[in-house]
Amino acid sequence: xxxxxxxLLVCAGTGCVSCGSFKIKEALxxxxxxxxxxxxxxxxxxxxxGFCERGPIVMVQPDGIFYQLxxxxxxPHLVEEHLIKGRPVPKLMYVPPAEKQxxxxxxxxxxxKHQRLIVLRNxxxxxxxxxxxxxxxxxxxxxxxxxxxxxxxxxxxxxLASGLRGRGGAGFPTGKKWAACAREKxxxxxxxxxxxxxxxxxxxxxxxxxxxxxxxxEGMIIGARAIGAAKGYIYIRHEYPLALKRMEIAIGQxxxxxxxxxxxxxxxxxxxxEVVEGAGAFVSxxxxxxxxxxxxxxxxxxxxxxxxxxxxxxxxxTVINNVETWATVPNIIRRGAAWFSGLGTETSKGTKIFAxxxxxxxxxxxxxxxxxxxxxxxxxxxxxxxxxxxxKAVQIGGPSGGCLPAKMLDLxxxxxxxxxxxxxxxxxxxxxxxxxxxxxxVAKYFLNFLQDESCGKCVSCREGTxxxxxxxxxxxxxxxxxxxxxxxxxxxRITKDASMCGLGQTAGNPVLTTLRYFRHEYEAHILDKRCPxxxxxxxxxxxxxxxxxxxxxxxxxxxxxxCIKGTLKDIHLIDQSHCIKCGACKEACKFEAIxxxxxxxxxxx
Amino acid sequence: MITFRMNGLEVRAEEGSxxxxxxxxxxxxxxxxxxxxxxxxxxGCRLCLVEIGEGLRSKLVSSCTYPAEEGLVVRTDTTRxxxxxxxxIELMLAMAPGSKVxxxxxxxxxxxxxxxxxxxxxxxLCGLCTRxxxxxxxxxxxxxxxxxxxxxxxxxxxxxxxxxxxxxxCMYICPACQLRCQGPNADTAVCNGxxxxxxxxxxxxxxxxxxxxxxxxxxxxVRDKV
Amino acid sequence: MAGKQKLTIQxxxxxxxxxxxxxxxxxxxxxxxxxxxxxxxGIAAGARDIMDALLEEISKANIQDVIVTTSGCAGLCGAEPxxxxxxxxxxxxxxxxxxxEKLRKIFVQHILGGQMATDLVLAxxxxxxx
Numbered sequence: 001x002x003x004x005x006x007x008l009l010v011c012a013g014t015g016c017v018s019c020g021s022f023k024i025k026e027a028l029x030x031x032x033x034x035x036x037x038x039x040x041x042x043x044x045x046x047x048x049x050g051f052c053e054r055g056p057i058v059m060v061q062p063d064g065i066f067y068q069l070x071x072x073x074x075x076p077h078l079v080e081e082h083l084i085k086g087r088p089v090p091k092l093m094y095v096p097p098a099e100k101q102x103x104x105x106x107x108x109x110x111x112x113k114h115q116r117l118i119v120l121r122n123x124x125x126x127x128x129x130x131x132x133x134x135x136x137x138x139x140x141x142x143x144x145x146x147x148x149x150x151x152x153x154x155x156x157x158x159x160l161a162s163g164l165r166g167r168g169g170a171g172f173p174t175g176k177k178w179a180a181c182a183r184e185k186x187x188x189x190x191x192x193x194x195x196x197x198x199x200x201x202x203x204x205x206x207x208x209x210x211x212x213x214x215x216x217x218e219g220m221i222i223g224a225r226a227i228g229a230a231k232g233y234i235y236i237r238h239e240y241p242l243a244l245k246r247m248e249i250a251i252g253q254x255x256x257x258x259x260x261x262x263x264x265x266x267x268x269x270x271x272x273x274e275v276v277e278g279a280g281a282f283v284s285x286x287x288x289x290x291x292x293x294x295x296x297x298x299x300x301x302x303x304x305x306x307x308x309x310x311x312x313x314x315x316x317x318t319v320i321n322n323v324e325t326w327a328t329v330p331n332i333i334r335r336g337a338a339w340f341s342g343l344g345t346e347t348s349k350g351t352k353i354f355a356x357x358x359x360x361x362x363x364x365x366x367x368x369x370x371x372x373x374x375x376x377x378x379x380x381x382x383x384x385x386x387x388x389x390x391x392k393a394v395q396i397g398g399p400s401g402g403c404l405p406a407k408m409l410d411l412x413x414x415x416x417x418x419x420x421x422x423x424x425x426x427x428x429x430x431x432x433x434x435x436x437x438x439x440x441x442v443a444k445y446f447l448n449f450l451q452d453e454s455c456g457k458c459v460s461c462r463e464g465t466x467x468x469x470x471x472x473x474x475x476x477x478x479x480x481x482x483x484x485x486x487x488x489x490x491x492x493r494i495t496k497d498a499s500m501c502g503l504g505q506t507a508g509n510p511v512l513t514t515l516r517y518f519r520h521e522y523e524a525h526i527l528d529k530r531c532p533x534x535x536x537x538x539x540x541x542x543x544x545x546x547x548x549x550x551x552x553x554x555x556x557x558x559x560x561x562x563c564i565k566g567t568l569k570d571i572h573l574i575d576q577s578h579c580i581k582c583g584a585c586k587e588a589c590k591f592e593a594i595x596x597x598x599x600x601x602x603x604x605x
Numbered sequence: 606m607i608t609f610r611m612n613g614l615e616v617r618a619e620e621g622s623x624x625x626x627x628x629x630x631x632x633x634x635x636x637x638x639x640x641x642x643x644x645x646x647x648x649g650c651r652l653c654l655v656e657i658g659e660g661l662r663s664k665l666v667s668s669c670t671y672p673a674e675e676g677l678v679v680r681t682d683t684t685r686x687x688x689x690x691x692x693x694i695e696l697m698l699a700m701a702p703g704s705k706v707x708x709x710x711x712x713x714x715x716x717x718x719x720x721x722x723x724x725x726x727x728x729x730l731c732g733l734c735t736r737x738x739x740x741x742x743x744x745x746x747x748x749x750x751x752x753x754x755x756x757x758x759x760x761x762x763x764x765x766x767x768x769x770x771x772x773x774x775c776m777y778i779c780p781a782c783q784l785r786c787q788g789p790n791a792d793t794a795v796c797n798g799x800x801x802x803x804x805x806x807x808x809x810x811x812x813x814x815x816x817x818x819x820x821x822x823x824x825x826x827v828r829d830k831v
Numbered sequence: 832m833a834g835k836q837k838l839t840i841q842x843x844x845x846x847x848x849x850x851x852x853x854x855x856x857x858x859x860x861x862x863x864x865x866x867x868x869x870x871x872x873g874i875a876a877g878a879r880d881i882m883d884a885l886l887e888e889i890s891k892a893n894i895q896d897v898i899v900t901t902s903g904c905a906g907l908c909g910a911e912p913x914x915x916x917x918x919x920x921x922x923x924x925x926x927x928x929x930x931x932e933k934l935r936k937i938f939v940q941h942i943l944g945g946q947m948a949t950d951l952v953l954a955x956x957x958x959x960x961x
Contacts, residue, residue, distance in 0.1 A: 113959070120906065124903070129901075463699070
């Protein structure tokens with residue numbers, strides 16, 4: 001295949017043709033041949049760009065520059081300046097009226113330009129409550145193809161060939177799961193969509209369910225055809241009322257249009273879906289607990305094997321996949337496995353949506369090809385850390401994941417490399433932390449979450465998370481002892497080893513990664529009794545600066561615990577043994593004479 | 606029949622049996638707590654863990670719930686298994702130090718310290734009581750409530766139950782309240798009296814406090830310290 | 832249009848063509864299409880107030896040829912509430928960090944006057960669909 005260094009896309013829509021775009025195309029081809037550039041620059045006629053009143057339009061790729069209102073006379077100058085000398089010609093560029101400078105394009109905005117939308121392709125451009133708008137952008141075309149041109153086996157083969165891996169966290173090859181279920185003979189078979197999304201900081205599934213519910217529906221109908229299921233359930237957590245509402249509307253509209261129900265699109269194949277609402281437990285995102293919840297029982301995981309593909313909902317073969325996974329399926333069927341596997345790395349194909357949140361300039365949802373580095377996400381797309389602070393860590397994978405420090409920023413994001421670093425892809429939550437974040441406090445936060453959300457069956461998980469929380473909490477309160485670190489590590493390892501389900505098996509990760517990469521912070525808390533980030537209140541000391549104190553007594557009056565001593569015009573003193581670290585004295589002082597000391601070791605006076 | 610390996614031995618099991626059933630049949634001892642022959646397996650205490658698989662893919666599973674699988678490689682007593690078992694005993698002792706069953710197990714597996722503050726809830730949430738009430742006594746008067754930190758076993762809404770026939774099966778089967786260890790309170794709540802030559806309870810009482818007479822078979826407390 | 836009738840594959844193609852052309856407002860049904868992004872992030876940031884202000888301005892100005900629609904989250908959740916204005920034959924324009932006051936300014940300058948309020952524009956164009 002010839003490798004051109006530039007493409008000239010000449011708009012050949014009706015509007016531009018009537019303005020003479022074909023003549024421009026001929027003129028360009030002639031000029032390029034004259035300058036001997038025909039092996040480097042290709043001229044292509046495209047469909048309408050939408051800029052019709054500014055035609056003829058030529059877009060130069062990969063530069064992404066729009067030239068407008070061209071005449072045949074402009075052509076030699078354009079080729080000379082832009083293609084040979086590499087200097088785009090401003091006077092021919094698209095500039096909005098009454099403006100001196102070109103307005104930033106989406107393609108220029110760091111946040112948007114690195115993203116490659118597959119699952120989020122409809123974001124911001126369709127009304128999710130109108131099925132027609134989903135159809136307008138090739139919606140249900142994949143379903144039509146699957147039902148008329150493909151067999152269940154070829155559908156599974158396509159998904160296998162694409163390399164799609166489950167986007168819920170574990171990353172199990174989706175095609176393999178479908179194949180295993182398709183092999184089962186017992187019926188009825190079921191499909192489940194896991195929309196529980198319990199990770200704090202993750203909201204990509206919510207976004208897909210709210211903004212593009214039909215993508216999930218289409219994926220599930222295709223999946224049902226592939227494995228031979230007649231009924232499916234979409235499990236959406238109770239905390240997503242908008243998603244629940246939009247999904248119900250979408251299912252209703254799909255049913256009305258005959259895209260759900262019997263004889264879909266005249267193929268003879270029938271499938272129906274129902275929404276099931278969750279009831280507020282993180283553990284119900286675990287597949288066997290979710291199945292129990294749909295069955296009306298308490299959401300508690302069970303031993304696997306047998307896996308849901310063999311014995312799932314009501315003991316029948318069941319395929320349970322994440323929202324993002326289902327929403328990817330129609331794209332693979334429509335565009336082909338080769339298209340999908342063209343993005344990503346050797347082992348992790350396609351794109352992944354990350355919820356980029358925390359101490360970052362651009363918060364939002366980013367869909368990027370697998371293999372992109374953390375640095376590109378944090379500094380490129382994310383725009384870096386605001387308030388000129390330093391990057392400290394990025395937490396990936398929610399409470400099952402881990403915190404990676406700055407030295408790991410060049411790590412490519414894919415399933416294997418994240419796991420080997422001690423973290424986990426998880427559902428895609430990415431929480432960025434700056435130097436004002438205490439990593440011990442972060443571990444405490446996640447352990448508190450896990451100890452509350454553990455279902456409580458396994459001693460290792462229930463007691464393990466509670467005891468780990470106890471120890472870490474003690475460390476943040478200045479009660480840590482040297483022996484704590486070894487005990488913490490032992491507990492974390494054994495909780496992971498001995499627990500039955502994914503929650504327990506990853507519950508040790510917050511502790512293990514923070515210990516691995518931020519051990520010095522734990523040691524500072526325990527040995528020096530100080531919190532380097534200045535977060536753990538018990539380890540902060542409020543001190544009066546003698547050189548600035550005027551003895552005005554404002555702090556003494558502000559103190560709720562009566563622990564500031566001093567007379568008028570004398571330097572005041574804070575009694576550390578009674579200080580409750582509320583900070584009222586510092587706020588009251590008008591001379592900046594009270595300092596919040598974090599960097600010095602605390603000595604009890 | 607399913608054929609697989611257990612501790613290097615080739616074993617055969619019937620379809621539907623678990624790793625624990627197979628081990629018991631072949632006389633291999635695996636400790637259990639929440640397991641009972643007459644009740645459905647629970648897999649909660651994590652004492653019956655065994656290591657399956659080999660190399661990097663090996664993992665620990667509870668043998669009371671894991672089904673026998675063709676070609677599986679099982680090892681019942683590895684470093685990982687013992688480390689986990691001992692931690693489970695330690696964690697459970699921190700909840701119910703008064704349980705003789707746990708204290709005995711602590712002695713058996715050489716758990717000599719409890720490094721966590723004691724909770725004294727006298728319940729390890731093993732679920733034996735709920736299962737015997739539901740499955741054998743057909744009453745379903747008690748059950749698990751809440752999750753995580755707040756998990757407990759009680760009657761619905763903690764109200765007096767009309768279903769409860771006061772049969773006492775729950776008390777009978779409970780490992781925490783069945784036989785109370787009468788030993789003196791060690792400060793880390795592990796008596797280990799059975800590990801030493803001289804049972805420490807005889808320093809305080811005239812009679813041996815544990816109920817280990819058992820037709821003279823056991824006598825652990827007078828066994829030599831290894 | 833998809834309604835109370837079972838679709839065939841041919842129907843899908845027809846709906847696609849018809850709706851797509853409507854959405855790109857090329858067949859005279861409107862001169863501009865305004866989308867207020869109302870995902871949960873937008874709603875939490877105040878998108879409903881923006882929508883109310885927009886509808887109020889439209890009714891005050893008594894114009895009939897502007898299509899108002901809603902969509903889900905546009906992706907840059909930190910910039911919500913967001914709005915996209917698409918004029919016939921022009922690329923879509925995204926506005927972010929909206930308040931009812933900014934909306935009124937954009938309404939007058941862009942929707943009525945046809946000129947982008949460049950100091951408030953986030954970006955012009957569409958995202959890269961792979």
